[in-house]
Amino acid sequence: xxxxxxxxxxxxxxxxxxxxxxxxxxxxxxxxxxxxxxxxxxxxxxxxxxxxxxxxxxxxxxxxxxxxxxxxxxxxxxxx
Amino acid sequence: xxxxxxxxxxxxxxxxxxxxxxxxxxxxxxxxxxxxxxxxxxxxxxxxxxxxxxxxxxxxxxxxxxxxxxxxxxxxxxxxxxxxxxxxxxxxxxxxxxxxxxxxxxxxxxxxxxxxxxxxxxxxxxxxxxxxxxxxxxxxxxxxxxxxxxxxxxxxxxxxxxxxxxxxxxxxxxxxxxxxxxxxxxxxxxxxxxxxxxxxxxxxxxxxxxxxxxxxxxxxxxxxxxxxxxxxxxxxxxxxxxxxxxxxxxxxxxxxxxxxxxxxxxxxxxxxxxxxxxxxxxxxxxxxxxxxxxxxxxxxxxxxxxxxxxxxxxxxxxxxxxxxxxxxxxxxxxxxxxxxxxxxxxxxxxxxxxxxxxxxxxxxxxxxxxxxxxxxxxxxxxxxxxxx
Amino acid sequence: xxxxxxxxxxxxxxxxxxxxxxxxxxxxxxxxxxxxxxxxxxxxxxxxxxxxxxxxxxxxxxxxxxxxxxxxxxxxxxxxxxxxxxxxxxxxxxxxxxxxxxxxxxxxxxxxxxxxxxxxxxxxxxxxxxxxxxxxxxxxxxxxxxxxxxxxxxxxxxxxxxxxxxxxxxxxxxxxxxxxxxxxxxxxxxxxxxxxxxxxxxxxxxxxxxxxxxxxxxxxxxxxxxxxxxxxxxxxxxxxxxxxxxxxxxxxxxxxxxxxxxxxxxxxxxxxxxxxxxxxxxxxxxxxxxxxxxxxxxxxxxxxxxxxxxxxxxxxxxxxxxxxxxxxxxxxxxxxxxxxxxxxxxxx
Numbered sequence: 001x002x003x004x005x006x007x008x009x010x011x012x013x014x015x016x017x018x019x020x021x022x023x024x025x026x027x028x029x030x031x032x033x034x035x036x037x038x039x040x041x042x043x044x045x046x047x048x049x050x051x052x053x054x055x056x057x058x059x060x061x062x063x064x065x066x067x068x069x070x071x072x073x074x075x076x077x078x079x080x
Numbered sequence: 081x082x083x084x085x086x087x088x089x090x091x092x093x094x095x096x097x098x099x100x101x102x103x104x105x106x107x108x109x110x111x112x113x114x115x116x117x118x119x120x121x122x123x124x125x126x127x128x129x130x131x132x133x134x135x136x137x138x139x140x141x142x143x144x145x146x147x148x149x150x151x152x153x154x155x156x157x158x159x160x161x162x163x164x165x166x167x168x169x170x171x172x173x174x175x176x177x178x179x180x181x182x183x184x185x186x187x188x189x190x191x192x193x194x195x196x197x198x199x200x201x202x203x204x205x206x207x208x209x210x211x212x213x214x215x216x217x218x219x220x221x222x223x224x225x226x227x228x229x230x231x232x233x234x235x236x237x238x239x240x241x242x243x244x245x246x247x248x249x250x251x252x253x254x255x256x257x258x259x260x261x262x263x264x265x266x267x268x269x270x271x272x273x274x275x276x277x278x279x280x281x282x283x284x285x286x287x288x289x290x291x292x293x294x295x296x297x298x299x300x301x302x303x304x305x306x307x308x309x310x311x312x313x314x315x316x317x318x319x320x321x322x323x324x325x326x327x328x329x330x331x332x333x334x335x336x337x338x339x340x341x342x343x344x345x346x347x348x349x350x351x352x353x354x355x356x357x358x359x360x361x362x363x364x365x366x367x368x369x370x371x372x373x374x375x376x377x378x379x380x381x382x383x384x385x386x387x388x389x390x391x392x393x394x395x396x397x398x399x400x401x402x403x404x405x406x407x408x409x410x411x412x413x414x415x416x417x418x419x420x421x422x423x424x425x426x427x428x429x430x431x432x433x434x435x436x437x438x439x440x441x442x443x444x445x446x447x448x449x450x451x452x453x454x455x456x457x458x459x460x461x462x463x464x465x466x467x468x
Numbered sequence: 469x470x471x472x473x474x475x476x477x478x479x480x481x482x483x484x485x486x487x488x489x490x491x492x493x494x495x496x497x498x499x500x501x502x503x504x505x506x507x508x509x510x511x512x513x514x515x516x517x518x519x520x521x522x523x524x525x526x527x528x529x530x531x532x533x534x535x536x537x538x539x540x541x542x543x544x545x546x547x548x549x550x551x552x553x554x555x556x557x558x559x560x561x562x563x564x565x566x567x568x569x570x571x572x573x574x575x576x577x578x579x580x581x582x583x584x585x586x587x588x589x590x591x592x593x594x595x596x597x598x599x600x601x602x603x604x605x606x607x608x609x610x611x612x613x614x615x616x617x618x619x620x621x622x623x624x625x626x627x628x629x630x631x632x633x634x635x636x637x638x639x640x641x642x643x644x645x646x647x648x649x650x651x652x653x654x655x656x657x658x659x660x661x662x663x664x665x666x667x668x669x670x671x672x673x674x675x676x677x678x679x680x681x682x683x684x685x686x687x688x689x690x691x692x693x694x695x696x697x698x699x700x701x702x703x704x705x706x707x708x709x710x711x712x713x714x715x716x717x718x719x720x721x722x723x724x725x726x727x728x729x730x731x732x733x734x735x736x737x738x739x740x741x742x743x744x745x746x747x748x749x750x751x752x753x754x755x756x757x758x759x760x761x762x763x764x765x766x767x768x769x770x771x772x773x774x775x776x777x778x779x780x781x782x783x784x785x786x787x788x789x790x791x792x793x794x795x796x797x798x799x800x801x802x803x804x805x806x807x808x809x810x811x812x813x814x815x816x
Contacts, residue, residue, distance in 0.1 A: 002118060002225035002283040003741045003815050006083040006339075024081045024735025026662075027670035031202060033232045034348045043083060045286055045339050046739075048171070048222075048815050049200030050229040052348070053286040053339050060083055060338040063308075067316045071095025073102070081735055090799035117816060127800020145816060172741075172812035196666070199740070199813055203666040226815065311798055427808030438741065439816050449791065449803025 004047035006055045009040050021046060083338065087310030088126070096315045097131040104322050110136045111274040112321055113411055115258055116281045117144030117439025118309040124444040126311035136318065139275060140444075142257055142409040145222045145250075146173045146437035148364045151397040153250055154179040157219045160248060161185075161193035164390050167211065168248075169196045169204035170219035177436045180397050185219075201233040208237070208245035217386045218247045225283040227251040227375065228348035231355040234377065234384045248386040249377050252362065254284045255292045256373035262300045264367075266412050273411050277321040279314065280306035282336050289344025293332045301330045308336040355381055365399065365433060366409025405432035408441050415442040422446065479503045484583040491577070491611025504587060505607060508594035513570075513605040521605035523570065526629060533560035534625040542589065542619060545659045546674025547750075550592035553622040555679045555750060556701070558600055562681035563697045563753065565636040565688045566628030571597065573607040573624050578617035589620065600679040602626065628681075633692050640695035641716035645784040646762035648755045650683065650769055651676070651777040652728040653705050657747035658736045667740070667813060673732050678751030683774045687755065690768030696756040699749070703807045706745035708754050709792045710806045719787025722804070724797045726781045741814035745794075746807045756784065 007021035007028075017033045021044065031050045032038055044051035104110060114120055120140045123129055129138055142148050158179055161168040168185070175186045175197055189195040194214075198204050201218055208216035220230045230247060237245045258278065266273040280293055285306045293304045303324040307317030317335040324331060334340055355378060362374030377385040386392065399405060403425070404418035415421050415434065425431040427446055434440035438447070479499055489496035506514055513521040537553040554571065561568045573593065577586065597604050604624075655676040662671050680699065687694060696716070700708035705727070713720050729744055737744045751774065757765050762780060769775030782794075792804040 002116070002223065002281075004225065004283045004286075005081070005738055008082070023739060025672065025732040026735050026739070028668075028739070031200075031229070031232065034228050034345060034351070036347060045283065047225055047283060048229050049202055050232070052225065052228070052283065053345050055083055056338050060086075063313075063316070063335065063338055064086055067092055067096060067312055070099050070316060070319055071092055073095075073098060081731075081738065084738070088798055090797060093798055125802065126796060126798040127802060130800050171815040173814045173816055175812055176809060197812065198666045199815075200666075206666075222816070437816065438814060447805055447808075449793075449805060 002047055004045045004052060006043045007046045009038060009042050009044060012038060012040060019051065084310065087308065087312040089312060092312055093131060093315060096312065096319065100136065100315065100319050100322065101133045103319065103326070104133050104136055105326055106135065108135065109274070110322055110325060111139050111276045112136065112279060112318060113139040113141045113275045114279040114314070115141040115143040115254065116279070116284070117147070117437065118282060119279050119307065119314055120441055120444050121439050122309050122311050122314050124448040128311055128314055131315070132318070136322070139273070139411040140408070140441040141261065141411055142364065142366055143223070143254065143281060144437050144439040145226070145252060146177055147405065147409060147433040147440045148252065148366060149177070149221060149250055149433070150363045150365050151178070151180055151399065152394040154185070155397065156392050156394055157248060158183060158185065158188045158193065160217050160386060160390060160392070161188055161195050164215065165194075166215040166217045166390070167194040167196060167207060168217050168219055169198045169207060171221065172197045173437055174219060174221060176430070177433055178430055201229050205233055205236060205242070205245060208242055212244055214244060216245050218245070219250070220247050221250045223252060223254050223281070223284050224287045227352050227356065228287060228345070231351040234355050234381055235351065237384055238381065246384050246386040246389050247377065248392070249356070249375060251356065251375045252364065253373050253375070254281055254288070255296070256370055257364065257367065259296050260367055260370045260373065261410065262296060262302065264410065266410060275302065275411065276325055277303040277305070279317050279321070280304045280332070282307060282309045282313070282340070285336065285340040285344065287345050287348050290332050290334050290340055290342050291344070297330050297332045303330045304332045306332070306334045306336050306340050308339070363396070366406040400431045403432040405434045408434050415445040418442070475499045479583065481583050481587050486577045486579055486581040486583065486586065486611055488579055488611055488613065491609065497609065500609065504590055505609070508590045509597065509604045510594065511603040511605060513603065521570065523605070525569065528632065529630040530627055531561055531564045531566045531630055532625065532627045533557055534623065535560055536621065536623045538618060538621050539660070540618060541663050542585065544663050544675055547677040548589055548592050549620060549622060550589035551596040552677050552750060553624045554593050554596035554600065555677050557624040557626040558602060558679045558681055559699045559753070561626040561628040562684040563636070563699055564628070564630055565634040565684060565694065565697065566630045567685060568600070568602045568626050568628040568681050571602055571604045571624055571626045573604050573622060575607070575609045576617055576621040577609065577611050578619050579611060579614040581619050586620065596679065600681065631688060634688055636694050636697050638696055638698060638712050638715040641712055641718050641756045641784045642695070643718060643784050643786045644759050645695055645756050646759050646780050647709070647720060647722060647782045647784065648757070648762065648766060648769065649705065649727065649779055649781050650753045650755070650775045652730050652733065653700070653749055653752065654733040654737065654744035654747035655730065656750040657704070658733045661736065661740065661813070669736065669739070671732050671736060673730065673736070676749055676751035678774055680751065680753055680774060683753070683769065683772045686768050686772045687765060691757055691761045691765045693761065694755055694757050694765065697753055699753050701750060702748050704744070704746040704748055705754065706743070706792070706804045707807050709804065712754070712756065713790040713792055716784070717788070717790060719785045719790060720782055720792045721785050721795070722782030722792065723795045726779050728777050728779055742811050745804060746811050759783070
């Protein structure tokens with residue numbers, strides 16, 4: 001449920017509480033009424049035209065590292 | 081797309097799959113309920129189940145707001161457009177969902193009702209501003225993810241003094257539904273539905289945080305791992321559940337840390353609390369009446385509440401005879417157990433909601449054709465078989 | 469259809485609008501035809517002013533196709549309903565391997581439709597026809613009352629002639645054949661969606677609307693024995709492959725990774741919850757040919773501007789159920805079914 005995608009903030013309008021986000025080259029105006037402290041360059045999760053949450057680049061990297069580590073086969077390494 | 085494509089990497093998936101095979105205890109079964117339709121969709125679209133060993137099974141849950149909405153509420157939305165001549169706006173997902181007498185919003189539109197599909201509730205506000213002579217009603221559906229935008233729109237309408245805008249509120253709550261499933265006789269007493277652990281919602285949790293799951297992980301002794309909606313997220317979270325079950329733990333863990341925190345989005349929670357309050361009870365398709373499982377608009381905002389404005393009363397409408405959506409939504413049956421599946425009920429002419437929503441289990445079974453492969457329909461072979 | 473040359477006043481192209489008189493068949497109709505349609509379409513057959521066009525054709529196999537065009541919005545990035553109505557029919561004719569010869573155009577106009585827009589649309593049709601080298605030689609105009617149409621509907625019909633030795637048909641795909649797409653998918657549908665009310669987003673994506681008969685001519689010259697050709701318009705690539713599989717009673721196996729897809733189209737589809745396999749194209753074609761001919765055909769396609777990004781995307785397999793299966797970029801396989809109803813943008 002809840003289709004939402006990470007998109008990058010390219011400009012902010014705090015007066016209107018809106019931002020322009022870029023997603024794979026397309027641009028869309030969204031509401032940022034649900035978030036404080038946003039900056040251009042931040043990635044946010046966009047759902048029905050609203051930014052729901054910031055995406056943490058550090059945590060994304062950590063999760064990817066964890067996924068890679070999970071996939072490592074101890075026996076394979078032992079054999080190598 | 082950053083933060084999307086990396087989590088759809090097929091090579092990593094195969095390695096993760098091998099790790100799951102290694103770590104899953106062959107002497108037992110792992111029944112994992114993915115609560116969210118988003119997970120169901122990812123599992124089917126990417127063929128995650130095919131990558132799992134035979135003893136790891138996904139049980140599809142009721143986490144699709146379109147599927148769980150009772151027929152009577154869709155009838156209400158059509159009445160708002162037809163009887164009260166309102167302009168009814170809703171998300172594309174709702175347009176084809178069957179109402180009573182095989183009607184739908186799309187069919188009502190064809191018959192002349194003013195029904196419009198919008199991408200965001202802000203578009204409904206825009207329509208209200210542009211047509212001050214018309215009553216504009218937003219048919220709001222969704223879980224905790226979609227609720228904060230509705231709260232923002234109501235506050236905005238109030239601030240602007242919009243007099244022709246209201247919301248038909250059908251927002252429902254995730255933790256209440258999960259708890260209801262765990263308390264159901266099928267899980268507790270009869271044991272006909274085995275659920276060993278949960279893949280916790282991704283985007284719902286970005287709003288509510290991971291904390292609300294702690295209660296029932298403890299109370300019902302089932303592990304919960306909050307997982308992103310990309311296929312690698314689903315697989316990693318599955319592995320984390322398997323590890324917990326192997327170790328006899330039942331904790332709330334978070335795989336989707338790039339977006340979900342322990343607290344969630346406090347500003348969004350505050351806005352929701354300002355505008356909405358709990359309904360003592362709400363009917364879910366498949367689950368029946370679930371206490372404190374939905375929200376209604378507070379009295380302070382009653383002018384924006386379509387239920388009050390148009391004195392909406394919801395009739396109880398029985399699901400189509402022999403439609404198994406209710407059991408499928410509880411995880412008690414699979415789409416292929418339903419007599420109507422693929423015969424009378426298809427995406428072209430759906431009988432039940434699970435066939436309409438792209439997140440519904442029936443639609444997922446149908447569109448990705450897994451059942452056809454499962455059934456061993458002649459001519460359908462996997463790549464591996466074809467290569468052999 | 470009467471061509472008149474003298475009217476009491478010129479048609480007001482700038483601020484005028486269609487009214488019921490323009491469909492009455494009288495002087496106003498004649499003026500509209502003369503000053504707008506004939507002026508733009510500008511060819512001797514139309515200028516004769518008869519109710520039909522008469523012409524000689526060479527001996528051989530003729531093909532004929534017709535297509536109605538209704539689209540909202542009528543102007544979109546990369547085109548408009550005018551050029552689309554020319555390309556759509558030319559492509560349907562061309563998918564038989566034929567060289568298109570002539571076209572007709574029927575207009576249904578709604579009362580109140582701005583003449584300025586009509587002028588722009590007809591100019592665009594004329595330009596598309598001229599570029600394609602296929603004149604619009606006969607036509608018709610009707611006007612419906614306000615509220616009984618959506619501005620403008622255009623129906624076009626085309627005829628063409630099939631070269632000797634070419635026998636292209638949807639029932640000729642056979643196991644072992646290769647499936648080729650001429651370029652990236654979903655561009656047209658996404659360009660249209662980007663301008664739909666309540667969905668707007670900014671994108672560089674433009675409709676791929678184009679006349680494909682030039683590409684087809686080059687393909688037929690390189691490989692006369694192409695088995696199937698079809699343009700994946702409404703319903704997208706997925707629907708076209710299912711149609712061909714059904715008609716030929718074969719299965720298909722395609723690879724998601726091989727299908728050209730622009731990053732922006734991908735992103736727009738993710739955002740709106742759409743599957744690009746089902747999104748419309750207006751300037752792409754699917755070709756199926758024997759495996760031995762595939763390299764030659766692919767090379768011919770790639771040397772034409774409209775086929776520069778052509779790719780082999782899969783092959784035909786035996787399957788009595790006529791399933792189209794796709795190997796996903798993730799490594800699994802899934803069935804690619806027919807489109808069920810219109811794809812609607814979704815939130816969940």
